[in-house]
Amino acid sequence: MKQSSIEESKPSPKISTSFIIIQVVALLLVTFIFMLSLELMASAFNLLGRNIIEEIIKATSNPFISLFIGLLSTAIVQSSSTTTSMIVAIVASGALTLESAVPMIMGANIGTTITSTIVSLGHIIDKKAFRKAFAVAILHDFFNILVTLILFPLEYYFGLLSSLSRVVTSQVFGIASGPSTLVKLTVKPLADIVTSLTNQNGLILLILSVFLLFFTIRYLTNLLKKLVIGESQKRMDKYVFGSPTGSLLWGAGLTAAIHSSSTTTSFIVQLVAADKLSIKKAFPFIMGANVGTTITALIASISKSEAALSIALAHVLFNVIGVFIFFPIPVIRQIPVYLARYLGSLTMKNRLVGLIYIILTFFLIPFILIYLSNDNSANSSQKPPIEKVK
Template identity: 30%
Template sequence: MSIAIGAIGGLGLFLYGMQMMGAGLQKAAGKKLERIIEILTTNRFMGVFVGMLVTGIIQSSSATTVMVVGFVNAGIMNLTQAVGVIMGANIGTTITGQIVSMSIEDIAPISIGVGMVIWMTTKKDSRKTLAEILIGLGILFLGMEFLKDALKPLRELESFNTMILSLSHHPLLGVLVGFALTFIVQSSSASIGMLIALASQGVLPLAAALPILYGDNIGTCTTALLSSIGASKNARRAAIIHLAFNAVGTLLFVIVLSGPIAKLVTMWDPSDVGRQIANAHTVFNLANVVIQFPFAFFLVKVAMWLVPDKAEDHADEKITRFIDDRILETPTIAIKSAINEAINMGNLAKDSLSFAMDGFFEGQIDKVKKTFELEKNINTLETVITEFLVKLSNRDILDTDRRYIDGLFNNINDIERIGDHADNIAELILSVNEKNIVFTEKSKSALLIMYNKTKMTYELALKVLDKPDQAMINQVMALEKELDTLEREARHDHFTRLNNNECSTENGVYYLEIVNNLERISDLSCNLVRVVSETVEVA
């Protein structure tokens, strides 16, 4: 019982330290990690690199793969790109094993001590992030030491030694043990850490460790498989690709390549079994990627066969394009996804305005009516993005990112109101059409000028939301002032026409309402960039 309690405590510290260090590394990566989404849209070659990088930062291949399922479900990534990221994640996860296999436990107290001093003596986000990394690293090594000490008595247990010996002779049994172990702790890095801890106490030879190591790689697939339940077909296919890739690699190495790996890592480090296990884990994942990468399209075909399209199926109708709760696993990337989704919502509002006004000038009422369809989607997006941002704000994030998220709440509210004003304009135009009201050419000309300026102002505001730029912010502010002047001139000219009996009172009511809604859209565009300038570091 004391062995079990000590092992659970050590494993808990190990997992907590790994999570804390990963969170710190992710914050430190900051804007660089945000650019991952842009890289993901290239090809599977870059995908391997991205998978390695992200997993090395967040210290969890399971989290990376779950995020991949989220990207595929959101439509950001296709299956070919997903294959590369999944392969790269398997390489990235070997970093933790390499770290814990090194005999540098003595730095644990120093790392924790230095980290705590930095944490307590600074208010700067960057230094607190460094402290978080140091404390997490120290706790990770501390947990590893607890684990080793707890497992030390196993050397004296004959039954345990007999069981380990049987694993050496029955590799498939070892694979099942590795699968079960990773399934339970939901972390292949923790499983590898336990193998290294056992090896350091002289109770686990390399021959018994290798099959367990291979099984770990299958067990880590369960997280993504569970996450894909209820997701789109392509998301389920991405999870199956992960399973197929690791299962094929495990079979290949158990049957053919286990011997060569054992010889290679033993030659590199003849005396330290812990280092042999860490090196075997790295070699296995690297070799697996090299061998299977040229045949990635077969993995896609297998996934397509297992989750086929049916004739009666229709394409998934998704309003969202960039956000998915699975992406919350990596808050920095989730923030960028939320920004992209807000811009997607903003473009719908822009289209809504265009349909209303272009339909008016072209005399196409069917085009005007499309505004009402878009308005429903805009309202739905506002709800979905808000819920996503609430979940994101509850994550462990930097104060600067929290301010940015607060700003996004305001941004999507303003965009929704812009959609409302476009909807108002469409309603007014329908009423104008139904009552056969005719605007004078001067009135229509003034509306056209004002509409073009409003549209330009709003388009610039959306660009600022995507890439904050002071020059564009100033341009939006200047355009908004011009629109205020145009609005006053439109009112003055209308009253002049009214006094000269050039138009009716009823015409004027509708005309001024359209003018007022256009001016309000320019005001809200100005609000968008003002919020950005207050919450983001502007270039």
């Protein structure tokens, strides 16, 4: 009996050193391709010419349209990391101003929550499990929506995030000069070679850069998920959620490590559905995941301009300010939890509510509002926020 118990308690075999070396080399190679894809994208927008740039500026000059473009594009690709990296590249190319990009970043934050919401639909057969899973998934939605409702007007009228990000950028831009020089010495020459091979065709270059960006983001997420979460996944529910502050930090750290809030929040959905974690305890982790996901845009901005770093920092500030609004005071922290539980209870009565919610929030309402905003902007002489904030 004693021997069998010892055998049962044996730890799982350790990962070999050669495996770790191979994975680290793969990680560095994919990161290099990631930086290359962003460099190619910036070059593509420069080659596409003035007309394309003018169309982008025209489409995003209305902050409401910019917000919903960010939401829709992220909901479609199911990755805020991909969308924000694209935004950084477009800002770096000069095709998009910081003020126009900030609402798009806000929309991307809302759009990325669709993945965990879709994951919750996997429990639709079991009513109780679905109620819990759906509630914690839309908790992520409500947090980002509420933060946007608070910060969007402040950005629109006072340029809060764009001004703050510029101030922070002016203080830290010099620190990024070292990594920036290294990237320019390694990535830019290869980007120039690829550009010449496409005969400086902007459209081909844009398609190639988007493909490489999708590939690297997906591969990075899967690779880092294996390295970071693999062995610790079984112990997470025991050690990660002991205190709200610890849960917040774990959420930020793990999400930054695997470059995907969709992955970490989807994992939380499964824990809540299995009744191993309460919605209340999951919320700080979700807030942390929102902060952690900003690391990808920061990496993407390293070799770019001050404007590119500013929009990446605006993404960080949006999520950090959101945490400061909802995390410190337990009563305020309960507001999104209450809303999520209420809608979760509605889905238990009628599971079609979940499907209708996804269609309305992530697709139908944004499309309608983009149409209405576009129509209003065509019949209004209201100035865009770029002219308001100086």
